[in-house]
Amino acid sequence: MQITRQADYAVRAVLYLAHQDNAERAATSTIAEEQRIPPSFLAKIISQLSIAGLLHTSRGARGGVTLAREPRDITLLEVVEAIDGPIQLNECAGEEGKCTFGDECPLHSVWCEAQSELVKRLKATNFADLILQTA
DSSP: OOOOHHHHHHHHHHHHHHTSOTTOOBOHHHHHHHHTOOHHHHHHHHHHHHHTTSEEEEOSTTOEEEESSOGGGOBHHHHHHHHHOSOOSSGGGTSTTOOTTGGGOSSHHHHHHHHHHHHHHHHHOBHHHHHHHHO
16 A cells, blocks of 8 residues: 555655745745656645645745644644545445445454554654654
């Protein structure tokens, strides 16, 4: 299992912005260049993150992108889910009754527990923590 390239780019873009001063706007072209993200791809990612309430964008000569909240208030889970949707390791781990084998399936609890642990870990990781790890 692997997150999408788009989610990986989104995480790198948010991490880049988390390193910026609060008042400092970053140009998408700068983010794209420094994080090695194709500019056209980044535009779509920025739009999705903005719709999700994670980024503020502004156009014009003084335009750019900033975080909508403090880095400590944005989790890795929020960014990944803003791009890829809810984490779901297996179809049966998402909705009750989706498993074709029902309660007799020996794998159901494994998938559900693994998904729960992954979601818990991503939710517990915020961008302030990630900044500290790179310092």
